[in-house]
Amino acid sequence: MTTVGVLGATGAVGQRFVQLLAGHETFELSVVTASPDSAGETYRDAANWGLDTPVPESIAELPVQPTTPAAIPDDTALLFSALPSDVGAEVEPALCEAGFVVSSNASNERRAGDVPLVVPEVNADHLGLIDVQRDARGWDGALVKNPNCSTITMVPTLAALTEFGLDRVHVATLQAVSGAGYSGVTSMEILDNVVPHIGGEERKMETESRKLLGEFTGAEVQHHDAVVSASCNRVPTLDGHLENVFVETSDHPAPADVAAAFEDAPTLDLPSAPDPLIETFTAPERPQPRLDRMRGDGMAIAAGGIQTTDTGIQYNCLAHNTIRGAAGASILNGELLAREGWV
Template sequence: MSVRVGILGATGAVGQRFIQLLDGHPTFELAAVTASESSAGKSYREAAKWRVGTPIPDDVAEMEVQPTAADALDDDLDLIFSSLPSGVAADVEPDFAEAGYVVSSNSSNDRMAEDVPLTIPEINADHLGLIEVQRDERGWDGALIKNPNCSTITMVPTLAALDEFGLDRVHVTTLQAVSGAGYDGVTSMEIIDNAIPHIGGEEEKMESESRKLLGSFDGAELSLHGAEVNASCNRIPTLDGHLESVFADLADDPSVDEVAEAMEAFPGIDLPSAPEQLIHVFDDPMRPQPRLDRNLEGGMAVAAGGIQSTANGIKYNCLAHNTIRGAAGASVLNGELLVEEGWV
């Protein structure tokens, strides 16, 4: 089965990751790329300042860039991936869904909307049921589905593994790579020999999105998880890979070994881009590290380590590749889930 897909915002950093990940995909055939008006009409090679570490696929390089508008795009597409800036996406994505397109989006707008699925396939695939609610309420033939923020998606799989012990409260401090801000997001003069102890909007995203992802869906509405989540987000001079220190208060009192076993045994999902093992746990207290562990299972796995007991629960470190598992790869995986579940 071949599923024809398009990418909105294909020339940006995340858009380029989409192209890299879709090259040779067993199900998805990239049939359209869009960008701003200044790029429309050019070949992709001309429009994109290519910065991914593999060459532009030859067939994509010569593809004509189309305008990012629902009435200008080929309607013979089964699925659209969006990597648009959130301000643009908030206006554009609903137009595509209303026009009948199914949109798997990495953009931050509407993630917390009550009728929009915010999905990590291994964690809450059942939340796709919100698509029916969304279509009923908005009158759409298409649909809008989101993956979470890159820092949220690093932590939430480990929290899902801990939930069996009664997850009460979470405190997390992040050390986030510069690629999370986009190529032009942080200048070298800001970040070299430095750390920036604030990332605008990031803490709020982690605190709210985590509770939605871990929440329960009864077929009609979604209830947020009851855990309190507090985040402190920091930018550091690594290129890729968000490292996070998590302190989780638990109702039960599991041992370090029980926590490690719960993380390693947390079930994955049988989709083409999914890692065989979602969470890899290191015994070495010096791991995980961005340079060593961000590319586990093609950048789609989460690494954890440094697990220790605390007075109220457990503390540990976790890591994921922020532009693969935390962005384009997450949207691709959601797209695969949409196909598997019959929404596409």
């Protein structure tokens, strides 16, 4: 078993990490960290547990450690980060300098030229940036990121469509409230309402998508030249981001060609990887968050409503935002890191 830890383990995404790592076939969770106020408490007492399964008994009595390099045992092979981006910007580099490998969900450094931003089924070869990163920063550890939850919902479908020539992508998102964390959106803001703005989300989708679809040259990632524009909206759904995607393509595929490309999207032989990666519906009213967010144990992308347009295609896609879009994505990256010998 590979010993792992979770940074920021008491928050919403941190709890999802703990839930998914309990009973993992190759990872053993032995370290949980949180803010200094929680340090020294048991995980059961420190976490205001909000998921629909009990706190895992194997982890409930672990003592919460402060999020510092000195508090983490040297034999911890891999750290999963659920830290807020401002905390991650300070703590994650210090951990990498101390020799730890960090698979992070935090948004800091996703756009950095030497930091791999990875969806394993799409761009596993971008892990080659780790050597570039180590040379540039002079550390023995490594920092790897998964993309934003809305980006990761869309990009596997775009990767499947590159054979048709991606020219321009327009996306409108309908994003669940859990993406903002427990205190991110109040009930008075979201009940009977839609909030047509999520700070920084559009920019993340527009830049991260092009990096993920880009080509690793051995020294850098050359971003894909497709133009991506996004409009991001918060809706009163608990979990599951639904996205309306309009793709302008060089070729003009029929809906059946698009569905076939989705169905042929590659899968990986990793514990958390879904098979199939993209589940495709013919019914025009699918996918829907309540019905389809747990496809592939929450790790699959659901797609449907495929139609042709004057300039390309339109479809809808959906993923569970705290599983595939956050903790599950980081764990899948960790499994890839272990398989490829980086851990």
